[in-house]
Amino acid sequence: MQYFELLQGDAQSPRRGQWHTQRGTVQTPAFMPVATRALMRGPWHHQLRPMGTEMLLTNAFHLFTRPGLETVQALGGVHGMTGWDGPILTDSGGFQAFSLSKMTRPTDKGFEIDHPVHGGKISWTPQLAFEVQAAFQPDVAMLLDVCPAEPLVEKTCDDAVRTTLHWAKEQRALHEARGGAGSGQAQFCIVQGGVFPALREECAKGLVALDFDGYAVGGVSVGEGFHAMMAGVENSTGHLPLKKIRYLMGVGTPRDLVEAVARGIDLFDCVWPTRAGRFGTALTQHGRLHLLNAQFADDTSPIDPECSCDACQSGIPRGTLRAGFKAKELLPGMMLAQHNLHFIQNLMQEIRNSIEAGTFHTMKEQILLAYGADGAG
Amino acid sequence: MQYFELLQGDAQSPRRGQWHTQRGTVQTPAFMPVATRALMRGPWHHQLRPMGTEMLLTNAFHLFTRPGLETVQALGGVHGMTGWDGPILTDSGGFQAFSLSKMTRPTDKGFEIDHPVHGGKISWTPQLAFEVQAAFQPDVAMLLDVCPAEPLVEKTCDDAVRTTLHWAKEQRALHEARGGAGSGQAQFCIVQGGVFPALREECAKGLVALDFDGYAVGGVSVGEGFHAMMAGVENSTGHLPLKKIRYLMGVGTPRDLVEAVARGIDLFDCVWPTRAGRFGTALTQHGRLHLLNAQFADDTSPIDPECSCDACQSGIPRGTLRAGFKAKELLPGMMLAQHNLHFIQNLMQEIRNSIEAGTFHTMKEQILLAYGADGAG
Numbered sequence: 001m002q003y004f005e006l007l008q009g010d011a012q013s014p015r016r017g018q019w020h021t022q023r024g025t026v027q028t029p030a031f032m033p034v035a036t037r038a039l040m041r042g043p044w045h046h047q048l049r050p051m052g053t054e055m056l057l058t059n060a061f062h063l064f065t066r067p068g069l070e071t072v073q074a075l076g077g078v079h080g081m082t083g084w085d086g087p088i089l090t091d092s093g094g095f096q097a098f099s100l101s102k103m104t105r106p107t108d109k110g111f112e113i114d115h116p117v118h119g120g121k122i123s124w125t126p127q128l129a130f131e132v133q134a135a136f137q138p139d140v141a142m143l144l145d146v147c148p149a150e151p152l153v154e155k156t157c158d159d160a161v162r163t164t165l166h167w168a169k170e171q172r173a174l175h176e177a178r179g180g181a182g183s184g185q186a187q188f189c190i191v192q193g194g195v196f197p198a199l200r201e202e203c204a205k206g207l208v209a210l211d212f213d214g215y216a217v218g219g220v221s222v223g224e225g226f227h228a229m230m231a232g233v234e235n236s237t238g239h240l241p242l243k244k245i246r247y248l249m250g251v252g253t254p255r256d257l258v259e260a261v262a263r264g265i266d267l268f269d270c271v272w273p274t275r276a277g278r279f280g281t282a283l284t285q286h287g288r289l290h291l292l293n294a295q296f297a298d299d300t301s302p303i304d305p306e307c308s309c310d311a312c313q314s315g316i317p318r319g320t321l322r323a324g325f326k327a328k329e330l331l332p333g334m335m336l337a338q339h340n341l342h343f344i345q346n347l348m349q350e351i352r353n354s355i356e357a358g359t360f361h362t363m364k365e366q367i368l369l370a371y372g373a374d375g376a377g
Numbered sequence: 378m379q380y381f382e383l384l385q386g387d388a389q390s391p392r393r394g395q396w397h398t399q400r401g402t403v404q405t406p407a408f409m410p411v412a413t414r415a416l417m418r419g420p421w422h423h424q425l426r427p428m429g430t431e432m433l434l435t436n437a438f439h440l441f442t443r444p445g446l447e448t449v450q451a452l453g454g455v456h457g458m459t460g461w462d463g464p465i466l467t468d469s470g471g472f473q474a475f476s477l478s479k480m481t482r483p484t485d486k487g488f489e490i491d492h493p494v495h496g497g498k499i500s501w502t503p504q505l506a507f508e509v510q511a512a513f514q515p516d517v518a519m520l521l522d523v524c525p526a527e528p529l530v531e532k533t534c535d536d537a538v539r540t541t542l543h544w545a546k547e548q549r550a551l552h553e554a555r556g557g558a559g560s561g562q563a564q565f566c567i568v569q570g571g572v573f574p575a576l577r578e579e580c581a582k583g584l585v586a587l588d589f590d591g592y593a594v595g596g597v598s599v600g601e602g603f604h605a606m607m608a609g610v611e612n613s614t615g616h617l618p619l620k621k622i623r624y625l626m627g628v629g630t631p632r633d634l635v636e637a638v639a640r641g642i643d644l645f646d647c648v649w650p651t652r653a654g655r656f657g658t659a660l661t662q663h664g665r666l667h668l669l670n671a672q673f674a675d676d677t678s679p680i681d682p683e684c685s686c687d688a689c690q691s692g693i694p695r696g697t698l699r700a701g702f703k704a705k706e707l708l709p710g711m712m713l714a715q716h717n718l719h720f721i722q723n724l725m726q727e728i729r730n731s732i733e734a735g736t737f738h739t740m741k742e743q744i745l746l747a748y749g750a751d752g753a754g
Contacts, residue, residue, distance in 0.1 A: 037701060037706055038693075038700075038701075039701045039706045039707075039708045042707070044421075044708070044711075044712070045692070046691055067674060067699075067700035071674055071675055074675035074677070075696040076677060076694075080677060080694065081693075081697045082697070083693040084692070297448055298448055300453060300457060313423070314423055314460050315462070316422060316458075316459065317453075317457065317458070319444065319448060319458070320416065320460075323414065323443055324414060324416045326444075329414055329416045330416075330418055330419070330710075330711065331418070331421070332416065334711065335421070
């Protein structure tokens, strides 16, 4: 039996809460590192908990394509595969149907997706997404939804909302038939509606009527721009139950995190911090560093002199990492990915502390000073 | 002032010793992990010491090409670049002149090597190799030698020995002019001679006459085969001073390590353990595992259930690593590289323990049982 406990805050303000699961409690606002194929890309898994990670995300669709349903089950589901004994959320593949759009065709019943490994077709339906996640045994399963390919086109978003609501009803029924909360698995829905307030409202209200365990805001950070994204968040959170957890999918720059927390979001995931690290960008309290820049060639400082992570404590200076990036060495990208995730988890801790202390606004302004109030994030 | 202390053993038997340096003592027989460009390829640097590493190798020629002499100096030499506060040995580029043979032309004075980074030519001479290593400040500098392109062709090996001896005299004089042992840097020479006993003997004796701090056996593990390699070792160590350290360059399979220790070698380096790991091979007490094999798809065991390394303690099963290798994920290769190095360092500890206990022969037979007395190593 999993549930959210709102400790502080209201519907559209910074909130402190706890997501209680059979595998431990997650302090919110929280950030979930992304182990798409049950493996992080950069940090070692034993580095996740010391940096403050309490919940992990992995991707049901990707694991379904490789190593496949039976193998994931044989390996003990997503917990067995990752070696992570805390809570895990699986994404349903709705976003992959969007991001792999060249390989995807919508059908009456779901998506037909070209199999990225074996060739052939996968008929990825709400029922299959549900059943695969039931078999993979995450603590939280996401609904299969429709992330509109064109978030600025009303007709596309309207269609996506209609299908998302239709599938939500279908998957909620499957969940109830499996025992609901008693199954050990929580079920989160996803609010779509693009940049259109009325569609966001309609989608949110339709989902709330089905009474999910958690509510995600989806279809954001897909190229619509910062202001449209935050409007999408506001237009969603305003219609969600006060006391249920809200999860903003795929968001994870320092600026976006504090801005979304300010609007009432409790949970995040994003590959950006680790990906940016693998390409040479380091996050610090004073903003980003692009370690490939020539200015770092002779720099004997650690990545971030104020940081206690394994990479910053290694004694390896920025200059070595820059030369390593240039020579396509493996370690610099792994080290920066780990550092950036450490930075983000540290930021989440500061967010939680500052909400409790009533100093969130000041803390947010400092982040915006370093990461641009309206810049690239 | 650095020196070798022979604790146990003689010229051509398993030896226990200590290499004393201003940055700590290295228990021998010892294995040096290879940080070619000041960065390991797999393990994080903070993982090296806990697994038993006491000395690191890095490559003066590669660092000279990138990031370059001035940058390496600005970053604090090889210790500053690697963050490693124990002893470091730098290779001179003699082996690179061999392995990059398509880019290399021998000249009267050294090698002309195509610059692998900037284009143009590098005139890599004994004097430059000496000066670059003096500037990079390793604890041990290797001589520039000639690793014969054809170790089975007597004329080629004879020429290589002649040039190696000529250059050795030149570099020993440069070392003495710089203060010799008082410079803080030890100087190791390299015995060449291919598969020809008389050439090995001549080269060894010529080098011993110049009285180096350590003696490497070079030009091995270059395709000459196991028996020829071990003959090359025997034909070298038989002519080296009992009380000086002997270093077998580029050797590091379990079989080759125990066989070379049996013939009186004290020090090793090799990229093989980490490279094999990055390509999916794991070392265990019971032999190699090729994790890409289908038999491991559903395997819930850690890489090596008997191992205490970070990878084996991660809770990530073999099946996840296999699927990750198939999907070109980064972490499986890094984890196996780290595990393999941990295995090798553990093997070195067992070698040292068994020499002390008088049980080396039994221990060696166990390794040969698992890794093939005459197989692929």
